[in-house]
Amino acid sequence: MNVLFLTLARISNIEERGIYTDLIREFVRHGHIMHIVVPAERRFHQSTELQDGGNVKILKVWTFNIQKTNLIEKGIGTLLLEYQYQKAIQKYWKNAKFDLILYSTPPITFNKVIAALKKKDAKTYLLLKDIFPQNAVDLGMFSKDSFLxxxxxxxxxxxxQLSGYIGCMSPANVDYVLMHNREVDTCRVEVCPNSIALCRVEEQLYPKEALLQKLNIPTDKLLFVYGGNLGRPQGIDFLIEVLAANEKRNDSFFVIVGSGTEFMKIKLWFDTNAPHNACLLSSLPKQEYDSLVRVCDVGLIFLDRRFTIPNFPSRLLSYLENRMPVLMATDKNTDIGEIARTNGFGLWTESGNIETFMEMVDFMTADRERIKIMGENGYAYLEANYTVEHSYNIIMRHFE
Incomplete structure (x- = not known):
């Protein structure tokens, strides 16, 4: 099949690891020809260009800044995307016949591209990774009464309406879409979760103690790691509250690695308080980051408590792959905590409940063997549910 994949993810090489590149490689492994359209945001100073690698063709389209920018440019850039993508596809792939269009949210502004290609008999499948604009309402970015x-x-x-099928990240996502979009047929909505290609553990760049010493991380404490975006969706205020509460302990250390719109807020807290039980790393080379995650003990997930939509962060997959149990502080609407608890690989509390969260830290520090068992439970659940082979089969059963 000729497959067109539309995304906001930055993809230059499909050999890089990620939920989209791993899935793309799975399609290629099954003999499909992948046409991938990605943004070349203006901050990277690149023009629109096509990289033709035979079975994998990557069309990089010049756009305004859409991520890590102010709301005005992000809004304008998001609205212009469908015109820019459509123009580039028409220029470079005018005569191509696409059998299947895959596309992910964010954004929700690919409608003109999808509608035009549907007229040419392309089948459509939405990978629903973000429920917008409700998530923006939840975070107070604008109201339901607004024009936006x-x-x-x-x-x-x-x-x-344009999507033949809608693949959601979890059962709670399916329920939410159907409850708030009564016109959508239930047979078109299914769970197609975030997934990765499992791979052998790469050789560590550094021995554990050498790596931790290099990063000024203690070797005699249980290490809790958060890796990923540090933005408004993560509820950074509660993360800071957790770090402050952990300063009263002597057996646990929090490693925070990431970037995002709230990074300076958390950095200011570190600069002001100089904690001895936590460190903040803005960025690491990928191999070094992967090595760091492998030597930590417990993964962390934080989400803002105001969310009414059931988010399901993809960073969970990295923790599970590294056989780590997970502590979660989220809103009440996501089912990520219930899935973790039911399947024995994690603990959950509502974001803002500092007493329960620190009890969960107690639970982890009390028994190293328990951590190992929970980590193995998580890896087994990952193998059974969150691999790209699994996601590929879910998608393709509709089109073969």
Whole structure:
């Protein structure tokens, strides 16, 4: 099949690891020809260009900055995306016949591209990774009475209408979409979770103690690691509250690695308080980051408690792959905590409940053998549910 994949993810090489590149490689492994369209945001100073690698063709389209920028440019850039993508596809792949269009949210503004290609008999599948504009309402970015909400909500409804099938990250996501979009047929909505290609553990760049010493991380404490975006969706205020509470302990250390719009807020807290039980790393080379995660003991997930939509962060996969139990502080609507608890690989509390969260830290520090068992439970669940082979089969059963 000729497959067109539309995304906001930065993809230059499909050999890089990630939920989209891993899935793309799985499609290629099955003999499909992948046409991938990605943004070349203006901050990277690149023009629109096509990289033709035979079975994998990557079309990089010049766009305004869409990520890590101010709301005005992000909004304008998001609205222009469908025109820019459509123009580039028409220029470079005018005569291509696409059998299947895969696309992910964010954004919700690929409607014109999808509608045009559907007229040429392409099948469509939405990978729903983000429920917008409700998530922006939850975080107070605009209200349901605003023009922005009404405009984006219409685009969201149109996107669901154009999608032959909608793959959601979890059962709670399926329920949410069907409850708030009564016109969507239940047979078109299913769980197609975030997934990765399992690979052998790479050789460590450094022995454990050498790596921890290099990063000024103690070797005699249980290491809790958070890796990923540090933005408004993560509820950074509660993360800071957890770090402050952990300063009263002597057996646990928190490693925070990431970047995002709230990074300076958390950095200011570190600069002001100079904690002895936590460190903040803005960025690491990928191999060094992977090595660091492998020598930590417990993974962390934080989400803002105001969310009414059931987010399911993909960083869970990295923790499970490294056989780590997971502590979660999220809103009440996501089912990530219940899935972790039911399957024996994690603990959950609502974000803001500092007493329960620190009890969960107690639970982890009390028994190293328990950590090992929970980590193995998580890896087994990952193998059974969150591999790209699993996601590929879910998608392709509709089109073969």
């Amino acid at each position: 909400y009404r405009m984006f909500r219409k685009k969201e409804e149109r996107l669901y």
